[in-house]
Amino acid sequence: MIRVLVPRERQPGETRVAATPETVKRLRGRGCAVWLERQAGLRSGYADEAYAEAGAELFQGEGPEAAERWAEADVVLAVQTPGAPGTEAEAGGSGLEALRPEALLLGLLNPHGDHSLIERLERQRLSAVALELLPRISRAQAMDVLSSQANIAGYKAVLLAAAALDRFFPMLMTAAGTVQPARVVVLGAGVAGLQAVATARRLGALVKVSDVRPAAREQVESLGARFIEPPRLEEAPGEVGGYAREAGAVFLEAQRQLLAPHLAEADVVITTAQVPGRPAPLLITREMLGLLRPGAVVVDLAVGQGGNCAGSRSDASVDVDGVTVIGAGNLPASLPQHASALYARNLAALLEALIQEGELRLDPEDPLLDPCLLSHAGVCRREDLRPARAGQEVAA
Template sequence: MKFQGLTLGVPTEIMPGERRVAAIPETVKKMVAEGAKVIVEKGAGDGSYFADADYQAAGAVLVDKAQAVYDQSDIILKVKEPLMNNNTGKHEIEMMKKGQVLVTFIHPASPVNHEMVKAMSAKGIVAFTLDGVPRISRAQNMDALTSMSTVAGYKAVLLAANRLSKFMPMVGTAVGMIKPANVLVIGTGVAGLQAVATAKRMGAVVTAADIRPAAREQAQSLGAKILDLGIPDELAVAEGGYANRLSDEWLVKEREALKAAVADSDILVLTALIPGKIAPILITEDMVKSMRPGSAIVDVSIDQGGNCEMTDPGKVFELGGINIDGTKNIPGMMPTSSTWMFSHNIYNYVANLCQDGKVNINLEDEILAQSLVCKDCKLVHAGTLEAMNM
């Protein structure tokens, strides 16, 4: 059996506001059926409304403390990167042991995570990041980034609309017509397309910008106006249809092309990412200050550094009357739907990682090769090494 003799651990997530969990009773039952012992910290599923009793019924062993999960597990399943656990006074990396396998979202290329990644590598942890899963047919059921992007794009528009100082749709009143809000979505991958669709449903005038022609076509099919950024297609598209990292010269040209649209926007939804690498800075401080007071920015790309240079990771604040949202766990704000998708993604990933009761790090498998962060006390993730200039 696939997991025979392996112990999989599921601790409670500790990031403030994070309500997701890495496994639900349904996926625990699958792992147990394949021979795994599954240890779940009590209350781990409370935030997403999965009860301890249901985990027990599915075959999980419940423990009182996070340390017990880390002490007994061969593989740790998490949603977010290792953090300081204020309940124990220890960083989650300190709670782990050499050779232990971690599967989670790490976003290792993001500058705010560099020291954590170095510490994890030095400890000898074998870490896989789910944001490194390639978007290929075989990996679709493991693609947690796509699943969470679906949630993030939808929720980002709701967050912005809630903070906006005006209506989203056109509204007729006895004293005149109120114009609809202008929404600019930058980056129309999965999250961006969901943002376009949501903003359109709410009655906004939506403009979309993406350097990739296929992404622009998809946004246009949802009713968005398209902003031409002037980037040659041959420079814009990387292998697999992802956005390519542009040179500094072309990034300057892209920002210039965005300036007028940014100044005219009531809402910016920023989702532009380059897989496994730090997100490009597309919105400068001057561009933010050009927006009308009462406007809102939601930087969905913040887990990989953010598209706006003024975004403060994990914080929501105002700059000159412009609300800037750097929430790092937007999918965690819709915990039931996001947890259901994520738990199935991570189950499928681990099922691919394990064979006959062993962790099989087959680097001929592009899914594992592209998502491996560190192994044997060495940092190996290409995008992280590039971001660190190593």
């Protein structure tokens, strides 16, 4: 029987959980024993009793019982790396250092930012799958954590903007006259951007969208938004493996020039442009912020990678000459019940794919695992993510 452990998340501000009663039942049906730390789902709206009814075995997060569970676990399902920098201290006998050799860790492991991760995995001889690196292939669609969480981020970004804006989103006909709809500009037509477009349109706003890929036009227009054509340059970045590539300086400057007149008309700007393992492209400079009217709102979803907007700060709202710049670092954690439900289903789908004939089998050559299996039984498979040896360079 495969023993699956689900800890309580200890990262500040992290309210999600890696399993729900629904996925506990699902894993139990595949022959897994599920051990869940008490109150792990409390901040996500899932009570211990619901987990127990689904078949999970609850344990205290500290003391001999916790030490025993961690030492015997075959798989740990987490949202973020247990014991990562900035995390609340793990209780004695818990955390990666308590796992047995060859145990498997699944989660959003921040492989580009946690410089101690590879060393910890090697020291404990652990296997680990970083869900950020999961390939965007047809087999992985049900496991695509980035997409499920980006959907939530795009939705919540619009609600934050609407709450901070000094006017209505929809057009209103009143006895005092007609109120014109808000004008929204979305930068990036990925999952988060398209959800932001759909949400803003549902609220009645007029929406324009900028993306480096001309092929995004069809999706944008299908949602009722207007597409802003990208610069017509030979060095257009495009995408690789379903993820955006980094744009060059010439392309970025041309894109900023095209955006300027649209920003001057905007009430809200939502930025979503990110490149895995690279600093987010600066799309709105300090000078360009001056084009926005006083009272306008910018929501920067890329603030965790440095931000698309000058002056944005993670999990903070900043006033820049009358423009409100909101750095939205971890919006999925602000809607933890649905975020956890989707995340847990993604994890369950991945774990089910790794279970064959009742046993956990990791094939490093499997196209599903090859890019995201950071270590296999303590052997590093992504030397490009080892800062000491690779100068913190990352794969394109």
